[in-house]
Amino acid sequence: MEVTNVDHLGLVAGIIDEIGIEQKINRLLRLRIRNLR
Numbered sequence: 001m002e003v004t005n006v007d008h009l010g011l012v013a014g015i016i017d018e019i020g021i022e023q024k025i026n027r028l029l030r031l032r033i034r035n036l037r
Contacts, residue, residue: 016022
């Protein structure tokens with residue numbers, strides 16, 4: 001059996017949301033997909 005501590009994930013998710021990493025990554029991926037076409 002493997003036990004994983006995930007107590008910090010809420011904090012990490014909050015920071016990612018606050019600084020907008022998700023939006024930046026999504027924007028870069030959309031640009032990359034357009035360039036591949």
